[in-house]
Amino acid sequence: MTVADLPKIELHLHHEGAAPPAFIRQLAHEKRVDLSGIFKSDGSYDFRDFAHFLSVYEAACEVLKSPEDFRRLTLAILQESAANGVVYSETFLSPDFCGGGDVHAWRDYLSAIQDAADEAERAYGITLRGVVTCVRHFGPDQARQTALCAAETAGNWITGFGMGGNEAIGAQADFKWAFDCAREAGLRLTTHAGEFGGPQSVRDAVRDLGVERVGHGVRAIEDPSLVRELVDREVTLEVCPGSNVVLGLFPNFRAHPIAQLRDHGVKVTVSTDDPPFFHTSMRREYKMLAEAFGWDADDFAALNDTALGAAFCDEETRARVKKRLERT
Numbered sequence: 001m002t003v004a005d006l007p008k009i010e011l012h013l014h015h016e017g018a019a020p021p022a023f024i025r026q027l028a029h030e031k032r033v034d035l036s037g038i039f040k041s042d043g044s045y046d047f048r049d050f051a052h053f054l055s056v057y058e059a060a061c062e063v064l065k066s067p068e069d070f071r072r073l074t075l076a077i078l079q080e081s082a083a084n085g086v087v088y089s090e091t092f093l094s095p096d097f098c099g100g101g102d103v104h105a106w107r108d109y110l111s112a113i114q115d116a117a118d119e120a121e122r123a124y125g126i127t128l129r130g131v132v133t134c135v136r137h138f139g140p141d142q143a144r145q146t147a148l149c150a151a152e153t154a155g156n157w158i159t160g161f162g163m164g165g166n167e168a169i170g171a172q173a174d175f176k177w178a179f180d181c182a183r184e185a186g187l188r189l190t191t192h193a194g195e196f197g198g199p200q201s202v203r204d205a206v207r208d209l210g211v212e213r214v215g216h217g218v219r220a221i222e223d224p225s226l227v228r229e230l231v232d233r234e235v236t237l238e239v240c241p242g243s244n245v246v247l248g249l250f251p252n253f254r255a256h257p258i259a260q261l262r263d264h265g266v267k268v269t270v271s272t273d274d275p276p277f278f279h280t281s282m283r284r285e286y287k288m289l290a291e292a293f294g295w296d297a298d299d300f301a302a303l304n305d306t307a308l309g310a311a312f313c314d315e316e317t318r319a320r321v322k323k324r325l326e327r328t
């Protein structure tokens with residue numbers, strides 16, 4: 001057995017970003033939509049840089065237009081995650097892509113996604129929870145609408161609220177209303193920061209929005225006082241090394257700061273972000289980290305312990321997942 005065979009927890013996965021290109025092509029074929037411009041000749045997604053990635057991502061979403069599409073997508077994602085040894089996963093769901101921000105439509109999409117998650121749990125033994133996610137470059141007004149959708153459906157399954165999208169646009173604090181609304185509804189909070197924004201973006205995320213987890217956060221390494229603040233506040237980073245390498249933040253895994261952050265005492269976890277876009281999987285992330293830093297089974301077990309502790313689920317679910325980590 002290698003470390004890639006270990007059971008895994010994944011906390012940072014964009015639902016649409018996990019759509020295999022063949023799945024999107026099949027939907028485009030069924031709906032007679034021409035999406036040929038977003039694929040390379042080998043069939044993979046084609047993008048040049050982060051801004052282009054976001055626009056290819058949104059183009060792919062053009063064919064994800066009904067609850068049934070999301071039911072099929074959810075089954076495909078969970079089958080793939082389970083095949084990678086993932087036993088618990090949190091997925092970012094955007095009401096913007098599920099009914100355009102309308103609460104009634106969002107409920108229908110969510111119900112289809114949850115049905116598929118129940119089916120996948122029975123079939124593959126993987127547990128999924130949802131984090132409603134606003135899109136930063138859609139702006140603060142749209143984010144309020146998203147937060148209202150999140151608040152309406154907050155509970156044991158929708159357990160968190162977050163923000164993705166283009167970090168270069170606006171400030172974290174512009175989204176304070178949305179995050180306060182979600183917090184008041186009992187949701188746990190995370191936001192993308194320190195991916196394309198520098199350390200100040202991470203500081204703003206924890207201070208202005210009060211998030212307990214940060215998506216990426218890796219550029220915190222540029223500021224030792226921020227690293228100390230993350231340790232003191234016990235903030236967990238949802239680190240996605242393969243995503244960062246493909247998007248050009250770091251030239252390769254060895255140059256990635258995840259090991260340094262961990263050694264400074266920051267709580268780090270490992271996820272794939274948008275696996276088919278970045279030609280990765282949870283098995284590959286483990287394999288690459290083991291090769292780059294010599295991490296062994298104990299290192300990965302500690303990583304999963306951190307992820308389990310930071311998971312946005314209830315205690316009964318956490319205990320159940322813990323047993324699954326121990327048993328396998």
Ligand code: ADE
Nearest residue numbers: 014017164165192273274
């Ligand atoms: N949406 C999907 N993937 C993302 C990423 N890596 N950063 C920001 N927003 C995203």
Ligand code: ZN
Nearest residue numbers: 014164215273
């Ligand atoms: Zn992300």
